[in-house]
Amino acid sequence: MIGFPLKKGVYKVEKTNKKSLKWLWIAIAIAVVVGIAVWCVVNAVNNPKLGKDGSENIFNFSGTLVLFTIAFVVIAVGYLLGSVNIKGVSLGTAGVFLIAILIGYLCSLIPEDAGLFSAFRLTESSSVVGTFKGTLQNTGLILFVGSVGFIAGPNFFKNLAKNFKTYIVLGVVIILAGTLATVLCIxxxxxxxxxxxxGVLSGALTSTPGFSAAKDAIAGSVDATNLESLITLGHAVAYPFGVVGVVLFVQLMPKFLKADMKKESEYLKAGASEEARDYSKFFKCEDFGFMPFGIAIIAGLLLGSITIPLSGAGYNGPCFSLGTTGGVLIMCLVFGHFGHFGKLSLEVKEGTLKVLREFGLALFLLGAGVHGGVSLVEQVSHFGAGIVVWGFIGGAFITIVPMFVGFLLGKYVLKLPLLNSLGSITGG
Incomplete structure (x- = not known):
């Protein structure tokens, strides 16, 4: 059989045709979805008593349906926004948070007499908002922190022992710089x-565990609901610049310094101490690793629930607790570090961990964002628009100061390679 080589121009035409077909199918799919939605709305308006329960419209929007409709609309549109790439900068999962704030805000503006859409009206006291800021947010946080612990576990303690003083000093300085910047804003x-x-501090540093710890700290106070709304709003206002600011800093700083990234990558590889593990000699209960992941989460929750009194007043005075985040992170780091218990494998597949980490972060940002959007109306009506303006400016300040302080310390005082300094900043 004789083959003829394809010319470059022909290949480009075929590639263009494939792209055109792809967009054609996307357009058809969107048209079908929009058509079905329009048909449903028209039927609901023209035939108001088609519901089986005799309700006034064809739809029966229960709390569960409203919850999942909002959740998956936010996730779908949020990831679409996060995929937009402008000169190498994209929001990623943070797009979910921004859309969640917007949807929460818009749903809080829906009046009670909005007919078909009144089911989607959200208030601070509604059960749907309670589920967003409670169940979804905490579930996402546990999945995210747990998966991060398992991913970091195999090399965390080795690298910590090797560079303990350097990273501890850098981490403490970054946190102190952020704290001092926050005190100035106060x-x-x-x-x-x-x-x-x-809340602005946790958002500016994009610290999910810090945000959770802040809410845990005021959980037992008299005005806990209002204070939690303030923390959530502060986190929501500062988070967007916290994400974009770090991305821009990490991408632009090497260009500003005219660094040779190939050489910097070689330095990073030379200092790495990653070892491949052989899990074949251990017994696995199942392939994905949900069993060890579940056991580590349970152990972490129990560890985090331990409360130690710090004064003579006992449990009525100040107490110390790792909390949900700290307990889960520590136990997952330990499980990930050892990798097995006797002949029983504690391995969780890398693909499983990446999915759990991404899904957990999306759930957490979804819950926090919707609640933040709902509380935005109440807080702005109480404090005025200045609370948002001050929060954004202060958040940008709190984001920028620790980054520059940490980078200068790591690069020029502690003499860390460029990529190690930038990595420490993203972690700090």
Missing amino acids: LLAPQYGSEYWV
Whole structure:
């Protein structure tokens, strides 16, 4: 059989045709979905008593249906927004958070007499919002922190022992710089309360565990609901610049320094201490690793629930607790480090961990964002639009200061390679 080589121009035409067909099918799919939605709305308006229960429209929007409709709309549109790439910068999963804030805000504006759409009206006291900020948010946080612990576990303690002093000093300095910047913001705008600025701090540093710890700290207070709303709003206002600011800093700093990234990558590989593990000699209960992951989560929750009194007042005074986040992270790091218990494998597949990490983060940002959007209306009506403006400016300041302080310390004082310095900043 004789073959003829394809010319470059012909290949380009075929590739273009495939792209055209792809967009054609996407357009057809969108047209079908929109057509079905329009048909449903028209039927609901023109035939108001088609519901089986005799309700006034064809749809029966239960709380569960509203919850999952909002959740999956936010996730779908959020990931679409996150996939937009402008000169190498994209929001990624943070797109879910921004859309969640927007949807939460819009749903809180729906009036009670909006007919078909009144089922999607969200308030601070509604059970749907309670599920978003409670069940979904905490489930996502546990999945995210647990998967991060398993991923980091195999090399965490080795690398920590090797570079313990350097990374501890750098981490402490970055946190202190962020804290001092936050204190300055509190002094400049005390009218919004320290709780709001703590939320801004966690959002500016994109610290999911910090955000969770802040809410845990005020859980037992008298005005816990209002304070939690302030923390959530502060986190929501500062988070977008926290994400974009770090991405821009990491991408632009090497260009500003005119660094040879090939040489920097070689330095990083030379200092790495990653070892491949052979799990074949251990017994596996199942292939995905959900069993060891589940056991580690349970152990972490139990560890995090331990409370130690710090004064003579006992449990009525100040107490220390690792909390949900700390307990789960520590136990998953330990499970990931050892990798087996006797002949029983504790391996969780890398693909499984990546999915759990991404899904957990999406759930957490979904819950926090919707709640933040709903509370935005109440807080703005109480404090005015200044709370958002101050939060954004202060958040940008809190994002920028620790990055520059940490980078200068790591690069020029601790003499870390460029990529190690940038990596420490993203972790700090």
